[in-house]
Amino acid sequence: MLTQDKQQRNWKPIVKQFEAVVGKNGVVQRREELITYECDGLTSYRERPAVVVLPRTTEQVAEVVKICDRHSIPFIARGSGTGLSGGALPVENCVLIVTSLMRQILKVDLENQQVIVQPGVINSWVTQTVSGAGFYYAPDPSSQIICSIGGNVAENSGGVHCLKYGVTTNHVLGLKLVLPDGSIVDVGGQIPEMPGYDLTGLFVGSEGTLGIATEITLRILKTAESICVLLADFTSIEAAGVSVSDIISAGIIPGGMEIMDNLSINAVEDVVATNCYPRDSGGILLVEIDGLAVEVAANKQRIAEICQKNGARNITIASDPEQRLRLWKGRKAAFAAAGHVSPDYYVQDGVIPRTQLPYVLEQIEALSQKSGYRIANVFHAGDGNLHPLILYDNSIPGELEKVEEVGGEILKLCVKVGGSISGEHGIGADKKCYMPEMFTATDLETMQWVRQVFNPKGLANPGKIFPTPRTCGEAANATGEIAKKFEGVEKF
């Protein structure tokens, strides 16, 4: 239905309706201004939205969504546009609802350790707001100084500290939602476990396909009494991997554990020159240890011993904030550095059981040899979350497709060893075709039922997560089985 309508749509009266809600300043429709919004962090897919709308309040979001619903216009929510799986990728003739004017911190409740924010609030602002009082917000994606909490909620973002503290879903207590028909609903609340169905958990990670979060209640944590960072330098990346398993097996859960391979080390040393990461290292392991001072001191000792036992050539430990930042600097710059040493890079995001790390790294190396692409490995080793960076040159026609294929092989490898096709970047437009690698048709259908309930017209972020051919349009999502499921529903 949509495919027929959309070419002939007269946007003028619709834009007028948007302007009535958000003002003229809140609507972007000039072609050259729309270019910014053609893609998110996954730059290999592009599509220009018809209109961008920038609401400021829940009510404005609801009104905008109602207009879309009334006119059957697909709409896509976008935060800062830093997502790496194309979750905020527009579709043809869609409305992009951008939350960058929704940046108010609505409530800070230190006593109950929670903060209520609008979705456009930047991740790092939350910690900045409460750090003076000794608190912080745990999920810390690499993009934390620019990515939005709304986007984090949509993609269930992770970060370095998620090994110990869990990903976004573990830190969202409640949500105010605008559903795809424009109705406003509250899910969850101010206490961790609410009765009834856990719709908060359902919504987090649903990538905009169930509605738009307009107020988010976040849990904040007490800043640890003591933090230290340990850098261990190994002659092989496998030895770094074994150390990670040994640390966890010893019952220690550090704040974070990151591994970088030789290629990544040299890339960051070329670009940001930390002078901490030895260029001849086979792999470095960065461990952040937090807790009581006595606990940190004890764990630091135990971790150092484990690394030494596994052949670490050198161990550096930093406790003061400046020294710690210095050790982290290279890791934080790893993606950007890859962009400097290669014209382009394709970042993959997969998860494997920790114990499979040596095998998987070996297989990735074999893939690199076979395909001829250099692959840099940077990863959240503690939770088995890999981020292989495939280096290539996008100006050579056909290269992207080949690289995507290599990326796909890595994902299949992750699934084969019992892992997942996404750790923290989401499925978005990029990985939906790999969903059947992980889920049976019935499993996927079950998710689709849920989607159909919240989003029956398929207008909220169409073409994401679920592996339907993009060309088939959203209506095709409802397979015969789903239609059958819904047949009886009207009777109630």
Next chain:
Amino acid sequence: MLTQDKQQRNWKPIVKQFEAVVGKNGVVQRREELITYECDGLTSYRERPAVVVLPRTTEQVAEVVKICDRHSIPFIARGSGTGLSGGALPVENCVLIVTSLMRQILKVDLENQQVIVQPGVINSWVTQTVSGAGFYYAPDPSSQIICSIGGNVAENSGGVHCLKYGVTTNHVLGLKLVLPDGSIVDVGGQIPEMPGYDLTGLFVGSEGTLGIATEITLRILKTAESICVLLADFTSIEAAGVSVSDIISAGIIPGGMEIMDNLSINAVEDVVATNCYPRDSGGILLVEIDGLAVEVAANKQRIAEICQKNGARNITIASDPEQRLRLWKGRKAAFAAAGHVSPDYYVQDGVIPRTQLPYVLEQIEALSQKSGYRIANVFHAGDGNLHPLILYDNSIPGELEKVEEVGGEILKLCVKVGGSISGEHGIGADKKCYMPEMFTATDLETMQWVRQVFNPKGLANPGKIFPTPRTCGEAANATGEIAKKFEGVEKF
């Protein structure tokens, strides 16, 4: 529809079908044997099921559910029947699917810290199975030596250790489910964060209204290097409450923090004679501290200082297992003891923000004075989860109704201060009428949409969670609004 059919149903051919699936031994239908199944731990509601079926495998559960679906028979899953909100309460002419023959531990994977169990496996068996290897399963309801993991999943059970480690939902990685139409679906998996919608999280706590879990993948944790229990004795329960807030504010998260008031203390001393809890105490605080030995030693010291500052008369600390058990003994026996000092007791389960503890305890005392019922307070103080025990005599006609009213007042009080009507016992049949105190009509409707998708005929555990008059039958759950929502669905 159901209300007309059910009186005339000819059970004989249906029972034959059940017998074909589970064998004659797997079907219970003699009136006197069915009495056991009339209620769960909430004994004030009773209803005899028509038939009890005891399957042994996922496939058998699926076949039994398919028979129910085919004949439009309401079915209710039941584990050990220890639930306290009537979640496993039968409805008239229903089939009770009891999982007590599904008690296999299917897989123990220490390397990846997970265990796969059938739903009838008893909670404490999981820890018993893995404790030799230095692991344990964290959620520990008071009933842990008898309650089933399937029931824990349905009710999202908590326990003493949930302050630090979270409730059941934080420890379930994946589920094999039999949906209400008999189809078998896998949700979640072996790694903590799977892509797609978090249906595992949605299912945990859905109280049997979305289907039956037949295989449950649980996360197990490393046993702490050191554990100690601290008992502080205060002249007032308020001082114990303030100490709890102060401990959390100091950034310490103990394994558990429990408070018992004078009435509870005397009840347990009468019954189990721990000789640890002073009979003249205004309130005792029990704190379990776990972690590295150095960490436990440091926190023990800090917690003792906080308690002393708040006027603790005496502090006892136990580190060896026997001594620890002795300090816990009274707390573990608190409910049973209430049953000994009063002919009957009604246990309430509500949550409040920790900071409201002194105010709420004062209000509960006022309610006790006003109503004339003694109320014993035993609670998971760290997470603000109250368990007031209202003591009464059920043999006096009309008393239960009055006590339920007092219980209802306590729930309203919890909601008023920003808390919840259930912490860990679920809503079940008991509390559904209080759901509108916490949720708006739209919020509840959103949950109902989800229920309708999984359970369109309303056969899976009807009459639970949602506040519809029981007499209206399940069809009435679909309000005009919901019907409207589903109108368009068929078109897809």
